[in-house]
Amino acid sequence: MLKYLFAKEEDIPQGTAAVFFAVSSIAWFIIGTGLGSFNAAKLAFPDFFHGSYALQFGHMRQVHVHAVIFGWIAMAFAASMMYITPALGNTKLWSEKLGVWNCLLYNVGLCLALALLWSGVTSGREYSDHIWPIDLYIAFVMVLPWALNVWMTILNRRTQGIYTTNWFFGACMFMTVIVFLIGNLPEWFHLTGLNEAYMTWWFAHNILGLLITPVAAAITYYIVPKITGNPLYSHRVGHLHFWSIVVFYSTPAAHHLMSSPLPEWLKSFASVEGVLILVPAIAYVCNILLTMQGKWAMFVENIEIKFTITGVLLAIPLNMQGGFQQTRAINWYIHGTGWIVAHAHLALLGFSTFAEAAAVYYGLQVLLRRKLYSSSLANFHFWMLLIGFSLYWVSMTIAGLIQGAAKIYEVPYMDVVIGEHPYMVVRWLGGTMVFFGNIVWLYNMVMTARAGTPVPAGRQPAEVAYTR
Amino acid sequence: MAWTLRRPLHTLTTEDENQRAKDLWEGESLGGIAENNNPLPRPVIGLLLLTYFTAMAITFPLYGQRPTAAIYADYVALLNSEPVQEVINDTSLPYNERNDKAMAMIEDALAHFDSKYTFQREQHPISMDQLKIIAPQIVELQTAGVDLEEYIVVGPEVIKSNFFNIQPDGTVIAKQPWWDKGYTVACWWFIVFCLSVIIAVKRLPPFTWRPDHSIAH
Numbered sequence: 001m002l003k004y005l006f007a008k009e010e011d012i013p014q015g016t017a018a019v020f021f022a023v024s025s026i027a028w029f030i031i032g033t034g035l036g037s038f039n040a041a042k043l044a045f046p047d048f049f050h051g052s053y054a055l056q057f058g059h060m061r062q063v064h065v066h067a068v069i070f071g072w073i074a075m076a077f078a079a080s081m082m083y084i085t086p087a088l089g090n091t092k093l094w095s096e097k098l099g100v101w102n103c104l105l106y107n108v109g110l111c112l113a114l115a116l117l118w119s120g121v122t123s124g125r126e127y128s129d130h131i132w133p134i135d136l137y138i139a140f141v142m143v144l145p146w147a148l149n150v151w152m153t154i155l156n157r158r159t160q161g162i163y164t165t166n167w168f169f170g171a172c173m174f175m176t177v178i179v180f181l182i183g184n185l186p187e188w189f190h191l192t193g194l195n196e197a198y199m200t201w202w203f204a205h206n207i208l209g210l211l212i213t214p215v216a217a218a219i220t221y222y223i224v225p226k227i228t229g230n231p232l233y234s235h236r237v238g239h240l241h242f243w244s245i246v247v248f249y250s251t252p253a254a255h256h257l258m259s260s261p262l263p264e265w266l267k268s269f270a271s272v273e274g275v276l277i278l279v280p281a282i283a284y285v286c287n288i289l290l291t292m293q294g295k296w297a298m299f300v301e302n303i304e305i306k307f308t309i310t311g312v313l314l315a316i317p318l319n320m321q322g323g324f325q326q327t328r329a330i331n332w333y334i335h336g337t338g339w340i341v342a343h344a345h346l347a348l349l350g351f352s353t354f355a356e357a358a359a360v361y362y363g364l365q366v367l368l369r370r371k372l373y374s375s376s377l378a379n380f381h382f383w384m385l386l387i388g389f390s391l392y393w394v395s396m397t398i399a400g401l402i403q404g405a406a407k408i409y410e411v412p413y414m415d416v417v418i419g420e421h422p423y424m425v426v427r428w429l430g431g432t433m434v435f436f437g438n439i440v441w442l443y444n445m446v447m448t449a450r451a452g453t454p455v456p457a458g459r460q461p462a463e464v465a466y467t468r
Numbered sequence: 469m470a471w472t473l474r475r476p477l478h479t480l481t482t483e484d485e486n487q488r489a490k491d492l493w494e495g496e497s498l499g500g501i502a503e504n505n506n507p508l509p510r511p512v513i514g515l516l517l518l519t520y521f522t523a524m525a526i527t528f529p530l531y532g533q534r535p536t537a538a539i540y541a542d543y544v545a546l547l548n549s550e551p552v553q554e555v556i557n558d559t560s561l562p563y564n565e566r567n568d569k570a571m572a573m574i575e576d577a578l579a580h581f582d583s584k585y586t587f588q589r590e591q592h593p594i595s596m597d598q599l600k601i602i603a604p605q606i607v608e609l610q611t612a613g614v615d616l617e618e619y620i621v622v623g624p625e626v627i628k629s630n631f632f633n634i635q636p637d638g639t640v641i642a643k644q645p646w647w648d649k650g651y652t653v654a655c656w657w658f659i660v661f662c663l664s665v666i667i668a669v670k671r672l673p674p675f676t677w678r679p680d681h682s683i684a685h
Contacts, residue, residue, distance in 0.1 A: 088499040163498040222501070231502035231681055235493075236669040240508070243668065247661045261630045268527060268650025269657075275523030276658070279516055286512050327527050 004100045014092055015367035017099025017149075021079035022360045022367075024107055026442050028071025033435040035064040040428035044421070054118060062117045062129045069127075069212075070110050070138075073348060076356035077215050078106070081150050081169050083363050084222050088166050089157025094149050102145040109137050123187050125196070127204035132187045139180050147173035164238040168218030171246070175210040179203060194261065201256035208347060209249035209277075213318075216311065216355040217241070217284050223308045223358050224291050227462050228298055233290035237283050244280040248273050255326035259335060267328070274326040281319035288312045302462050303378045304358040310386060311354030318346045333408065338420075339400025342393050349389050349434065357385070357441075364445055365461035370452030375465060377444040384437025391430030399423040480670040489673050497684040507675040520658060524651070535592035536644060537606055537626045538616035539585040543594065544603045546574045567596035592621075602626050618642040 001020055004012050039060050041048050049055050086093045093099060113134045116122070122129045130138065154162060154170050162170075183203025186196040225232050232238065254262050254270035289312065292298075298305040321343050325334055334340065365372060372378055399420045406416040455461050470482040479486060493503070508516075546552055547570070555561075555570045578589070605626040609616060618641070620629040633641040633648065 084499075088501065090497070090499060159496055159498055160492055161496055161498060163501060163503070222499075225501045225503075226499075231504045231679075233504055234506040234508070235503040236505065236672055236675065237508055238503075239668050239672075240665055243665050244661065247657070247664075251657070264631050264645075265648045265650035265653070268648050269653045270650075271527040272523045272651065272654035273657070275526060276519065278519045278523075282512060282515055282519065283508070286509065290506075290509075323523075324526065329526070 001100060001104060004097070005104065007097070009095060009097050012096040012100065014086075014096065015083055015363075016096050017093065017103055018079045018082035018363055019367050020100060020103040021075050021082060021106075022364050023445070024103060025072050025075035025079055025356075025360060026438065026445060028067055028075060028110070030435065030438045030442060032064060032068035032072050033431065033438055035060060035067055037428065037432040037435045039064050040424070040431045044424040044428040059118055059120060062122060063114050065127070066114060066117060066129065067110075068348065069207075070113070070142075073212055073352060073356065075103075075106065076360055077211075077219075078103070078146050079363055080215075080219050080222075080356065080359040081146070081173075083367055084219070084359070085150050085153045085166055085169055088163045088222070089153060089159055091153065091156055091158045094152035094156055098145055098149055102142070102149070106142045106146075109134070109142050113138070125186065125200045127207065128184055128187065128200060130187075132184070135180070135184045135187055139177065143173075143177060143180065147177060163221075164232065164235070164242065165218045165222045167238075167242055168214050168221070171242070172211050172215050172218070175246075175250075176207070179206040179210055183207070197257060197260060198253070198262065202253040205253040205256055206250060210245070212352050213315075213347060214245050214249075216352040217315075219355045219359045220288055220308050220312055223304055223355075223362060224288055227302060227304055227362070227460070228292065228295040230291050230293065230295055233287050233293075237287045241280045241283040241287065244276075244283065248276040248279055252277070252326065255331070258326065258328055258331045271327050275323045278319055278323045281315060281323075285312055285315055298462075302465065303372070303375060303382065304362045304462065306379075306382055307354045307358035307361065310382075311351050311358070314346060314350040314354060318343070318351050321346065333404040334400055337400035337403035337407065338396045338423075339404065342396035342400055345389070345396070346393055350393065353385070353389075357381075360445075362461070364448065365452075365455065368449055368452065369455050369457075370448050371455055371461055371464060373444050373447035373452050377440055381437045381441045381444065384433050384440070388430040388433030388437060391426050391433070393430075395423040395426035395430065399427070476670065478670075479674050480667060486673045490677065490679070493673070493679045494681070494683045502679070502681040502684070505673060505675055505677055505679055524654075534620040534622055534629075535588060536617050536629065537602070537609065537619035537621055539588045539592065540594060540599065540602065540621065541606060541610070541616055542578055542583065542585075543574055543599055544606045546577055547599055547603055548607075571596045571599075598624070615643070617644070 004016055038049075038055075039057060042050075042057050042060070053059075082093055082099050113130055116131065116134060117129060121131055123131055128135075150169050150173050154166050157166075180203070183199055183206065185191055186199050191199060221232065221238070224230075252270040252274040254266045255274045258267055258271070288309075292305075292309065295305075299309050300306070324330055325339070325343065361372070361378065402419055402423075403416060405411070406419075453464075455464055470485050471480060472482050473480065481489075493505070547556075552570050552573055555573065556566055558566055561569070583589075601624045602621055606616065609619060609626065618629060618631075619626050629642045629644065631642045631644055631648070633643070633645055635641060
């Protein structure tokens with residue numbers, strides 16, 4: 001990386017920034033899931049590693065959350081955008097050099113941010129936990145240069161049209177910058193009380209709904225047609241998906257605060273919009289699954305399609321849960337329980353992660369022009385991720401239902417803790433499987449770079465995946 | 469950017485504009501990716517309509533997460549009645565047994581006459597201990613002559629609810645409404661969304677046209 005920081009733009013090979021972001025994202029995925037496994041162990045076995053201030057759950061949880069969101073998910077998005085955006089515009093990335101600097105400063109900033117969280121320096125607000133100097137760094141050093149590269153690449157494209165994926169990439173980066181700056185208003189202006197609560201959840205809701213899930217969807221809009229060779233089923237359904245995300249996903253933040261003294265009309269509006277999140281979900285899933293027509297064998301044979309379509313299928317329960325769990329009648333039961341933790345992991349470790357993993361697998365093979373070192377290890381990674389995630393999701397969903405019942409019927413807290421113990425052990429087991437799967441993934445990708453068979457010019461990695 | 473409104477459900481653009489879009493669609497390779505021009509499948513349209521009606525139905529009526537004080541007014545009246553007080557003050561029985569017996573008397577009495585609160589009472593059962601805590605507050609509110617439907621029970625407290633239905637004369641009704649302006653906003657939001665998306669997709673070539681992907685690929 002260092003040799004490219006001060007190189008001339010034309011001396012930096014295309015795809016360099018994407019490769020750096022991709023490798024960083026895998027490394028952060030290992031760190032983030034390792035922290036998650038450690039945290040889950042503390043919940044499953046309360047005597048594990050107690051007594052150390054820095055390793056208390058209250059500190060470690062935030063570090064885990066931000067390591068996976070900013071480290072894994074966001075950097076995998078950056079990697080994807082930095083090779084997919086130019087590919088769809090038949091052009092080069094606007095500035096590889098900016099991308100390389102962006103990647104370096106992103107990693108430095110993330111280390112600093114996580115170190116501060118670890119040492120207890122926090123805003124105290126969930127998901128927007130960082131203090132304001134770190135917020136400014138994230139907005140102007142980590143996100144804005146990345147967004148600038150995406151927007152300028154789209155502006156400098158050599159096509160007249162803009163493909164659906166790039167609508168999402170460009171718009172989501174714009175919306176993220178807005179969400180980040182407005183969502184952190186409590187930190188800039190020391191807002192308190194209900195304003196603080198609402199802005200906190202407006203931020204948390206929209207960073208999920210206007211960045212993480214739509215960009216993951218945008219990636220699948222690229223990966224599925226590109227690898228299967230099928231045209232996207234419908235351009236106009238893409239319109240429906242895009243505009244319904246903008247219209248219905250940006251409005252229901254109040255449904256995170258259904259028990260708060262926010263005005264009831266706002267909650268009613270948010271609740272209806274919350275169910276209408278199913279509109280983009282239905283449009284999206286139907287568009288991708290119909291694009292797969294005639295190519296379903298690839299769901300078994302091709303690792304990127306396997307990851308992508310699994311992610312798309314996980315988007316169905318994700319949106320069914322998300323749409324209905326926020327209604328007053330259901331939220332009353334599951335609010336503040338492990339159900340929500342399971343749902344959040346379904347979005348981030350389920351749908352989003354599977355789509356991103358596909359993009360990183362595909363991107364690294366295409367950019368390095370090398371076949372995967374081992375398809376077997378990739379399949380092993382897939383199953384570790386899927387089984388580990390499923391164990392986590394199912395166990396936490398059941399634990400959440402137990403907690404909900406206990407909350408309603410006022411069961412003593414210690415009895416709930418005892419009743420949940422087996423599910424906490426399964427949660428730890430699932431999370432640890434994901435962690436070990438990711439270590440195998442990193443090994444596979446490092447070996448792909450060092451010893452992967454070169455992909456012949458003009459061929460796709462998927463076309464030569466089973467040739468020797 | 470030409471418009472034509474002769475067949476709005478077929479296309480909103482002129483033939484020239486459509487032809488330009490078709491040429492671009494077929495002649496341009498977006499990074500090796502092509503797109504088809506299919507409409508939403510009809511079952512999916514049905515699913516989307518079902519989603520909209522479900523969205524309205526499942527969030528409606530406005531289930532209060534907290535009970536209004538009005539549903540406990542009869543409980544309080546019966547609690548303060550002589551027979552129930554005799555049971556509660558009967559020190560020959562253990563405390564829990566007295567409570568259970570008194571609550572059974574109250575519920576038995578309530579079961580003998582209809583009330584518009586029957587459903588809500590089933591949704592929000594109350595223990596004798598909690599009833600004893602909120603009873604003085606409800607009596608105080610009744611003495612003050614306020615409408616108990618404007619008050620909710622939050623744990624041990626009876627407080628004014630946070631429904632803000634502002635009337636034309638400026639007064640605020642804090643009763644749980646059967647409809648609130650959040651639904652009105654949601655209806656308009658949905659209508660404007662549908663119109664906007666219909667306009668956006670009807671600017672594309674009509675879906676009866678199938679692009680030929682062999683031209684650019």
